[in-house]
Amino acid sequence: MSHEASVMEDAYVLLNPGPVNTTPRVRRSLLRPDLCHREEEFSQLLRNVRGNLLSAFGLEEEYTAVFLTGSGTAALEASLTSCLDPSKKVLVLSNGVYGERIEKIAGIHGYRRLTLRAGIGEPFELKDIERMLVSDDEIAAVAMVHHETSTGMLNPVNEICQLDAMRGRRMLLDAVSSLGGEALDPASSGIQVCACTANKCLQGLPGVSFVLLHRDELERMKAYPEKSLYLDLRNYWNHQEQGMVPFTPAIPAFYALDAALEELREEGAGNRIERYRNYSRFLRAGFERLGLEYLISPRYHSNTLTALKLPAHMTYETLHDRLKEEGFVIYAGQNTLKERIFRVANMGNLSMRDLEAFLSCLEEIIKL
Ligand SMILES: *Cc1c(COP(=O)(O)O)cnc(C)c1O
Numbered sequence: 001m002s003h004e005a006s007v008m009e010d011a012y013v014l015l016n017p018g019p020v021n022t023t024p025r026v027r028r029s030l031l032r033p034d035l036c037h038r039e040e041e042f043s044q045l046l047r048n049v050r051g052n053l054l055s056a057f058g059l060e061e062e063y064t065a066v067f068l069t070g071s072g073t074a075a076l077e078a079s080l081t082s083c084l085d086p087s088k089k090v091l092v093l094s095n096g097v098y099g100e101r102i103e104k105i106a107g108i109h110g111y112r113r114l115t116l117r118a119g120i121g122e123p124f125e126l127k128d129i130e131r132m133l134v135s136d137d138e139i140a141a142v143a144m145v146h147h148e149t150s151t152g153m154l155n156p157v158n159e160i161c162q163l164d165a166m167r168g169r170r171m172l173l174d175a176v177s178s179l180g181g182e183a184l185d186p187a188s189s190g191i192q193v194c195a196c197t198a199n200k201c202l203q204g205l206p207g208v209s210f211v212l213l214h215r216d217e218l219e220r221m222k223a224y225p226e227k228s229l230y231l232d233l234r235n236y237w238n239h240q241e242q243g244m245v246p247f248t249p250a251i252p253a254f255y256a257l258d259a260a261l262e263e264l265r266e267e268g269a270g271n272r273i274e275r276y277r278n279y280s281r282f283l284r285a286g287f288e289r290l291g292l293e294y295l296i297s298p299r300y301h302s303n304t305l306t307a308l309k310l311p312a313h314m315t316y317e318t319l320h321d322r323l324k325e326e327g328f329v330i331y332a333g334q335n336t337l338k339e340r341i342f343r344v345a346n347m348g349n350l351s352m353r354d355l356e357a358f359l360s361c362l363e364e365i366i367k368l
Pocket of ligand 1: 073098147149174177
């Protein structure tokens, strides 16, 4: 095999929720020239990426995007520490590992907070949220996860935004695994802040994450004290307006995001979501045929991840290792779900053929 071919071929079909399989075009973009980030070429790249990202989701008017070098958690921590009012409280909604992460970040930075917990993989009761909001007028913001990737549960952010008691309060959303995979319209829903990443449903590479910010936030943020040097969105925003970044960016990951956004524009965000939805339907029909059981009620399933109970006679390690021998990478449960479930994501540059081959392998392995 030539070196060129080995660089471009997929060694594994990645069924983990990011980093995802990318296209050859995205991987080839890494071979663009070495660049100094203080030069005009980088400013141009940054402008392109920002423009294409906002237009892919129809957000040019009311929102801006602030880019960071770091994983999705960097965007999340930057969102919370830059956009929460330290003199007020935040209501954190948590029904999984990523909800807990929001709470943890808010705790580390000393924000006063209330947490509404539903069981892992259980839906929130809207009336509980309403009650908490009504009972404490110091709550200025709600922070929650859109797609709770630890269970594959899609949380109803729109319904929550529409609650009467949300009026005058802000929504900070972890959209890391949902942007590009689920219908999400921050402008019409009234979501002021979305933390997102390049290497999940946008099909870029790890290293770049970003925050979609309502323009009103830019003014509001100015009044808050600095909580972090590296994760201060105001600093990034100020630099970005001049076509710059404050610290050395992951330039190759920006190249890849630029190519991935070109592809998103060609495909269309709506078609991307539809493609993922079709993948998940196909996989789920297969899982049901094999008699596998879902962790959560299918009515809450996202378009991009299915959490399944491990067959009684099989450990995760065995299942994982046998699938990997056949070229498929699945994902374990986190924390308390570690011994009980496995997860199959369907984000990225996949094909129905990949998924068909995966289901046949899975069938062979679990029927033994
Ligand atoms: C992937 C993910 C994150 C961030 O994970 P990183 O490893 O930091 O990229 C945050 N929230 C959700 C919902 C995720 O799926």
